Amino acid sequence: MEPLSWTGSIAFLNPVLAIALAGLILSILAWILINIATTEGPVIVNPDGTLKSAAGPRGLAQTALRFTFLASVLLALAYIVLGVFLGSNAGIVGAISQQFLPVWVSLIIVFAMSVAFKRRLGLYGKLFDSPVGMIGFGLVMFWVFTGIFGALDLIVTHDPLVQVSGMKNKVPGTPLPNLDESQYAWYLLGGDNLARDVFSRMVKGAWIVVQIAPLATLFAFMVGITLGLPAGYYGGRLDTLLSFLANLILAFPVILLFYLLVTPEIIATGVPNYMAAVLFVFPIIFVGVLLNSRYYTRPNFRTPLLIGVLGVAIWLYLSLISTGGYVINTKDYAIWGLPTFMDLFDVPGGILVVFVSVVFVNSPTVFRIVRGLAMDIKTRDYVAAAQTRGEGPWYIMLWEILPNARGPLIVDFCLRIGYTTILLGTLGFFGLGLPPESPDWGSTINEGRKLLSIYLHPALPPALALLSLVLGLNLLADGLREESLKD
Amino acid sequence: MGLFILRRFGVMLLTALCLTFVVFFLTNLYPNLEKLAKTQGNQRMSDEQVETWLENRGYRQPMLVKYGQWLGVMPGFTNTLDDGQFVGTCARPGVAPEDTPKFCGVLQGEWGYSTVFKDDVGGIVSKRLGNTGYLMFWVLVLMVPSALIVGILAGMREGSVLDRSLSTFSIITTATPEYVSGVIFIAIFTSSTVGLKWFKGTATQAMDNPTFENFFLPVLTIALYGMGYIARMTRASMTEVMTAQYIRTARLKGVSFPTIVMKHALRNALIAPFTVIMLQFPWLLNGVVIVETLFNYKGFGWALVQAAGNNDIQLLLAISVVSVFVVLLTQLISDIGYVYLNPRIRIS
Amino acid sequence: MSKLADYDGPILEIDKLSISFFTRLREIPAVMDFSVSVMPGEAVGLVGESGCGKSTVALGVMQDLGKNGRIVGGTIKFKGRDLSEMSAEELRDIRGNEIAMIYQEPMASLNPAMKIGKQLMEVPMIHEGVSKEEAYARALEVVTDVRLPDPERMLNSYPHQLSGGQQQRIVIAMALMSKPALLILDEPTTALDVTVEAAVVELVKDLGKKYGTSMLFISHNLGLVLETCDRLCVMYSGEAVERGSIHDVFDEMQHPYTQALFRSIPLPGADKNSRPLIAIPGNFPLPHERPPGCNFGPRCDYFEEGRCDAQDIPMFTVPGNDRHHTRCLKFQEIDWSAPVTMADTKEKAEIGQTVLKIDNLKKYYEVAANALFGGGHKKVVKANETLSFEAHESETLAIVGESGCGKSTFAKVLMGLETATDGQILLDNRNIEQVPIEERDAKTVGEVQMVFQNPFDTLNPSMTVGRQIIRALEIFGVGNSEAERRQRMLELLDLVKLPRAFADRMPRQLSGGQKQRVGIARAFAGDARIVVADEPVSALDVSVQAAVTDLLMEIQREKKTTLLFISHDLSIVRYLSDRVMVMYLGHVVELGTTDQVFSPPYHPYTEALLSAVPIADTSVEKQHIVLEGDIPSAMNPPPGCPFQTRCRWKSQVPGDLCEREVPPSRRVAEGHQIKCHLSEEILKSMEPVIKIAAE
Secondary structure (H helix, E strand, O other): OOOOOOOOOOOOHHHHHHHHHHHHHHHHHHHHHHHHHHHOEEEEEEOOOOOEEEEOOOHHHHHHHHHHHHHHHHHHHHHHHHHHHHHEEEHHHHHHHHHHOHHHHHHHHHHHHHHHHHHHHHHHHHHHOOHHHHHHHHHHHHHHHHHHHHHHHOOOOOOOOOOOOOOOOOOEEEEEOOOOOOOOOEEEEOOOOOOOOOHHHHHHHHHHHHHHHHHHHHHHHHHHHHHHHHHHHOOHHHHHHHHHHHHHHHHHHHHHHHHHHHHHHHHHHHHHHHOOHHHHHHHHHHHHHHHHHHHHOOOOHHHHHHHHHHHHHHHHHHHHEOOOOEEEEEEOEEEEEOOOOHHHOOHHHHHHHHHHHHHHHHHHHHHHHHHHHHHHHHOOOHHHHHHHHHOOOOHHHHHHHHHHHHHHHHHHHHHHHHHHHHHHHHHHHHHOOOOOOOEEEEEEEEEHEEEEEEEOOHHHHHHHHHHHHHHHHHHHHHHHHHHHOOO | OOHHHHHHHHHHHHHHHHHHHHHHHHHOOHHHHHHHHHHHHHOOOOOOHHHHHHOOOOOOOOOOHHHHHHHHOOOOEEEEOOOOOOEEEOEEEEEEEOHHHOOOOOHHHOEEOOOOOOOHOOOOOOOHHHHHHHHHHHHHHHHHHHHHHHHHHHOOOOOOOHHHHHHHHHHHHHHHOHHHHHHHHHHHHHHHOOOOOOOOOOOOOHHHOHHHHHHHHHHHHHHHHHHHHHHHHHHHHHHHHHOOHHHHHHHHHHOOOOHHHHHOOOOOOOOHHHHHHOOOOOHHHHHHHHHHHHHHOOOHHHHHHHHHHHOOOHHHHHHHHHHHHHHHHHHHHHHHHHHHHHHHHHOO | OOOOOOOOOOOOEEEEEEEEEEEEEEEEEEEEEEEEEOOOEEEEEEEEOOOOHHHHHHHHHHOOOOOOOEEEEEEOOOOOOHHHHOOOOHHHHOOOOOOEOOOOOOOOOOOOOOOHHHHHHHHHHHHHHOHHHHHHHHHHHHHHOOOOOOHHHHOOHHHOOOOHHHHHHHHHHHHHOOOOEEEEEEOOOOOHHHHHHHHHHHHHHHHHHHHEEEEEEEEHHHHHHHHHHOOEEEEEEEEEEEEEEHHHHHOOOHHHHHHHHHHHHHOOOOEEEOEEOOOOOOHHHHHHOOOOOOOHHHHHOOOOOOOOOOOOOEEEOOOOOOOOOEOOOOOOOOOOOOOOOOOOOOOOOOOOOOEEEEEEEEEEEEEEEEEOOOOOEEEEEEEEEEEEEEEEEEOOOEOOOOOOHHHHHHHHHOOOOOOEEEEEEEEEOEOOOOOOHHOOOOHHHHHHHEEOOOOOOOOOOOOOHHHHHHHHHOOOOOOHHHHHHHHHHHHHHOOOOOOOHHHHOHHHHOHHHHHHHHHHHHOOOOOOOOOEEEEEOOOOOOOHHHHHHHHHHHHHHHHHOEEEEOOHHHHHHHHHHHHHEEOOOOOEEEEEEEEHOOOOOOOHHHHHHHHHHOOOOOEEEEOOOOOOOOOOOOOOOOOOOOOOOOOOOOOHOOOOOOHOOOOOOEEEEEEEEOOOOOOHHHHHHOOOOOOOOOO
16 A cells, blocks of 8 residues: 555645635735724625625725635535545545534534524524624534544544554554555654554544533532522622632642542542532432422422432442442442442443542532622622512522523533643643543643654644634634623 | 632631541542552452551551541551551651651641652652643643633624634634644644654653753643633623623723723623633643643642552642642632622722 | 813804714614704703613714714814814814813722822823922812812822712812813712702702803703703604703793603602503614614604605794704694593502501621721621511512611512611511511412513523513412412413513513613512512613503502602602601611601701602792711711701700710601701791692
């Protein structure tokens, strides 16, 4: 097999793309400079009542920007489309784009459906009015689909853990020696210092993030909301105590906490299991109180509902915290948990401790946000109206205050997933928690950085992947904020 | 005001006590002690040997007693081993048992003895802190003014071209954690593959002889990540102020736009970001640890990694005390500064 | 910079002005074909409901319409020069120097981080380039002119250290610093208490005369315009509908909207039973949904299809008066003096037995003296001091007072959100003053309900209207099944005259008046017997106020409800209440039937309050009583009589009795009590504040 070049048979597009990109950069610069230098020109009113800027240097720069931007986007699309059809004939770019085929298809379906029905989808639909939000959503969904399909072994080309001799630190596009039938012929993004496929590791790494980050953020929100609402609503001593605890955790340098908590020795003592047992109770309390406060006036509807929902929730909770029949199993003592035959899933100790610490670090910030929002909303008349008709405090908190705080919370949720992704990367970077051979982005960057001055290819793909995912989440949050303010 | 600061100090002390106890508790859990015994003594010790080793050196005393000894409110543990070696919390190599002080806790100014560096913790911490302080100084010099300028320029005219370009820039920097930007910088500016070689990929020499070449990249890496966040906060605050009614009053009073920005908007717009900058410190510490590891700069963060990796209890405790105090001090400064900047609270 | 050369034409001439705002989707015209002129020394009022475009006109004059606003037609000439042709530099010279503006929210329009002196001195320093010392002297002079005590200290303080009334005086001082030729006042007193408002209005009038300034006075309150202006212009949905002198418009109105407006506000003589208000039917049109032809057409009694909606209506000059204009095709055909076709007069409801009895109720709060720094000492705030009164079935009892008088605290104690410090509240002879709401049974809770002030805040924005009412029904234990409750909810919507389709709407799809109706429906979900209405109409537009008030009255008549009507607006209180209770700083200073309270003898505070309320009727003569200073803070009340710091009768009481002792509550007539030290004779000698001139 021949080594692959970057673009193969579609190399003729390269100069065109270079010109388009150069044009784009130039027109951005010109646009900024012209806008600083000149004042706003006269504005023309169109017959349909909209406004249009008049021609002139400003208008010109804007038009140039639009065209070069469109050209660059179209060219990028051309690379992808040609790549999908030509595959490895179109070089590394083509091969990668072909591997990502399921992701492209899913993205097209999601966008087409969303744009078609955007008026009926509430805030989510409005996202498709904002270009920033759309770009962000696209980036995020790209990695979500990559994660999911990667986990289904659709995108990856090699086993991310298997070392192939002779492939150590090989550059992108290197063909495998001693190729056998079932193997993919190249290391598309090269091999790392243990001769594993960088491309497959990056794709598999997405799955770890996509699995843990949103879930951990969700748990952090449950904890933050369950504690933040009463702190903000009641105020007083409860607030002082909870705020003190939250500040305590916030004053702890995150990295120190990780170093103390995420070690094999701590896992052996069972401390993370205790923390998990405490932290994971909050969603159950949350759901239970939520339903009870709403339906307590109708006991014959509420009681079966609560039994059903809480039963399932408690089962999941016990499955989550117990491993091999024990909640805690250390050398000296053990606490019995759910018997193995009822245990739905086991979480490895390493993952559990990472999960718990990330939730633990995030929840005080959520707590502070929720507390602030609750303090603000509780002065509204509709809260007073609920009080004067004798509603319980939890109904007011969960059904009168919380739904009206959802805007800022959704925005923060997106930002926080990004932040959690960064935290996970930090953990990986210091080799904490996850097993050393794990393909997560942080660990991969850490391994790659040691030889960075000679070999770029092992460290850069995961770094750029992480960057684009977090950027997508930030843009998504910005788009959401903008659109939710427009009401 | 005095009472307020006093109260804040009280809360600070309480927080520091709680946090150090948590660190103390976690580092003194049995598996950690076992690891310590094996690294200090012998990797192949049996469980009983570990137990005796720990017993002899006072590690098996009750947690609170040990904490009290560390604080210096309880007399230090002493013991003479079977082979005549004198050990104890206050014992130092080369110091005779008679000269060993009775108390040797934080209150006596004794930070303990590092098992990794075989040196006094106080000395190690102050030396490493000096290195990091130098780094942080330049980070702040680079980060704060540029973040404020970017934020104010962007928020001055909401929705303008300048705003949109600067906002995009700040979003990108907030999405780039230090270990990503650092890797990218090293790849672009130092590697032989790209061949620019403008800067050095390590900052090891910067400890003795900092130059632009070996010191700029670590500073830039930390500054960029924090900058985006502060800039976005400043922008948000600035746009809010610029739509406030008193700005319209000023405009309709005939005040020119530059004067409005400088005299009327700036002070009000800086109140929120000031708090943010100060609360940014715990996160900056994160960045310091990452960057010092990445660029091999032996500062405070590097010491933290060494201490934590080897369960060096005394050093780890000292490091957490210092970092907790840095965080709490900045919180205190942020409170005082907030009160100072905001006359609505200052005079009431 | 010198002022523009002397000029004797109109100061401000707006001719056929049209202003539009542009959004991504469409153009939204805010002002159309608007003309007005202001002569030197003249005060012109601009009146209309919210959203009619009156503030947009003001901003148009200032050339400060923001990014999306554009003048799309017509001209604005200031002293003969077209403002829209001026450069940014020239405009800056004029702003603050020749044209100054005063806004609604004094707190928001002062820079919180800048000392007041600096903010004032800035004006002459920019426009006339004077030195710091001279500017300071100037500021001192103007601050003395706006009658602020201790001007030097004022200049050296920050805005938040002053009360609302003082802040507004500072804003006025700032506007007058450069002795402008034109002063634009945009609802300058809406955020202030009535007695403070009266003082500020008085001040503006005097200073206008002293400085010879022309004024453009924007307000929704016809009474205020009557007191301050020479001429006025009534606006409706972006257009001027009638323009003329005060006399022309108030007494010889030529537009159906003006007429309807006057009929919907409670003037002296209106009565809920014999002469009810006539609400304007329908809703204010949204800017992009204006009807063809006359904007007021769909709500007008004189509407003629095919004529009024056929073409755009121009402004007509009223024959015989070339400064009186109207935008009505039919103004010469309408018989303007025809008597009002009475809405059916109603039977006066029989007042039943006592439902609620309050006896010596006290509510004290403990407050940390210094919230931020958490000082050790605590202060006791006496929010309610010895409240005693009774309320009967089918009765409307008005509780009147300004901010800090304790009316809201009383409502909270009655509702059970707080418990009383002392005294008792008897509901059907059961004590409820110590029973917090969570311990009250569903029936008691349902019987005592509340209607809130702010319509935009009273409904949960993320729940449908129907759901919110059903929830109230659930809590009050009404109905046995979902279906039954839904049926009951639809009936409640009928009761408040809302279409049943509203059940599935979200609150944001409703107008302010409609939301307030939902609030009323919710309050009556548990068959309330006592309803506390906390300023239920004060946030609504005038034309909607009448309809909501009438609805409340009608439900009351039907359900025999006891209505506790909290308000600061004496006109509406006089219109609908049977008895009135006047409160000041937690004390009940006067209590009696409506007639007793509105005629002498008065408590000195009631007297001042009555004089302060602007009345939109040229035939009413008022005594002018202006109270000095502001309402003291409830945290720091004066010793003795709470009102002694502002009382104009204080000198009539021998010794320093007023400063030493809280006066006892005295019965001056059957069911009429006054808390005052003044002697019988002096009380008897009081003159009525409001006199209706004989016609």
